[in-house]
Amino acid sequence: MSDQAMSAPASTGPVLLGDLITDLERRYPPSTAAQWDAVGLLAGNPGRTVSRVLLAVEVNQDVVEEAVHLGVDLLLVHHPYLLRGVHTVAETTAKGRVLAELIRHDIALYAAHTNADDAPGGVSAALAELLGLREAEPLIRSTHPDSHPGSGTGRVGTLAEPTSLRVLAERVAQALPRTAQGLRVAGDLDAEVTRVAVCGGSGDSFLPDARRVGAEVYLTADLRHHPATDFRAEAPLPYLIDAAHWASEWPWLPHLAEQVTQDCAARGATVEVHVSSICTDAWDAVAGR
Ligand SMILES: [Zn+2]
Incomplete structure (x- = not known):
C-alpha cells in the first residue's frame, strides 16, 4: 500500500441525504436564492442514505431514465422542477410522469438554482x-x-x-x-x-x-x-x-461533482457521482444556413 493510500481517510459507505444537503447548503445557502425561486429538496427523505448521485442542469424524461439506469439515489439539478403552480402530478402530465418515476425508484430530487x-x-x-x-x-x-x-x-x-x-x-x-x-x-x-x-x-x-x-x-x-x-x-x-x-450552465456540473465528492469524503463517506451529458436544450436543429 502506498503512503498516500494509507494516509487517506477511511471511506466507509454511503452518506445520509440530510448530511449531503447540509454540506451543499453550506456552499450554496438557500437563503441567498431569489425570492421567486423554489430551491431545495423536491422529493425524497433526508433520513435515507445516498451512495450514487447524478448531476444535471435539469430533469426531464431522458434524465430520469439515465438516473434509473445508473441506479442513483439522488438527482441533483440546477433548475427547480416545480417553479410555477402545480395542481396535479397525475401521470397524464409530463411533470407527473417524471416525478412518479423518480419516487417509484426511490430517487430524491434536489435543486440549487439562483443560490448556485x-x-x-x-x-x-x-x-x-x-x-x-x-x-x-x-x-x-x-x-x-x-x-x-x-x-x-x-x-x-x-x-x-x-x-x-x-x-x-x-x-x-x-x-x-x-x-x-x-x-x-x-x-x-x-x-x-x-x-x-x-x-x-x-x-x-x-x-x-x-x-x-x-x-x-x-x-x-x-x-x-x-x-x-x-x-x-x-x-x-x-x-x-x-x-x-x-x-x-453545464460547465458547473463537473465542479459540483468535485465538491460533492470532497464533502462526502470529509464525512468519511464515499459516493459515486455521475454528470449527465444529455442535452436538455429545447432545440434540436438549425435550418436554413
Ligand atoms: Zn438556467
Whole structure:
C-alpha cells in the first residue's frame, strides 16, 4: 500500500441525504436564492442514505431514465422542477410522469438554482474558469448577509492574452458542450479583446452591467432581439456571444461533482457521482444556413 493510500481517510459507505444537503447548503445557502425561486429538496427523505448521485442542469424524461439506469439515489439539478403552480402530478402530465418515476425508484430530487448562480464555485464562476478568466469578480456583488465573500451576479475578468473575437468564440464553442444552436456572435470578429464578462443562463438583464464594468465581450445565453439590438445601437462594446441556456450552465456540473465528492469524503463517506451529458436544450436543429 502506498503512503498516500494509507494516509487517506477511511471511506466507509454511503452518506445520509440530510448530511449531503447540509454540506451543499453550506456552499450554496438557500437563503441567498431569489425570492421567486423554489430551491431545495423536491422529493425524497433526508433520513435515507445516498451512495450514487447524478448531476444535471435539469430533469426531464431522458434524465430520469439515465438516473434509473445508473441506479442513483439522488438527482441533483440546477433548475427547480416545480417553479410555477402545480395542481396535479397525475401521470397524464409530463411533470407527473417524471416525478412518479423518480419516487417509484426511490430517487430524491434536489435543486440549487439562483443560490448556485452567484456563489464562488457556482455556475458563473465555472463559466469564467472555463474561459480561463483571470482575477474574475462579480458583475454585481451580492449584498446578502448569508452570501460567501466573492458572491454575485456573473463574472468579469481578463484573458491571458489579447485574442480576436473570432478565436475567442471558436474557443468557447469548443469548450462548451455541443448544442444545435451553437453560438451566436455579434461584433467585429477581428477585434482584439481581453476583458470578458460572463453570466450563465439568461443574462440579458445584465447587459448594462457588462458595459459598466468595461467588458469587451459578454458571454451569456437567451439574448433576445430587442434588448440585444437596443444595446448594440448605443455602443459597439461589449461584443456579444450568445450560447444555448443549457450549455452555458453545464460547465458547473463537473465542479459540483468535485465538491460533492470532497464533502462526502470529509464525512468519511464515499459516493459515486455521475454528470449527465444529455442535452436538455429545447432545440434540436438549425435550418436554413
Ligand atoms: Zn438556467
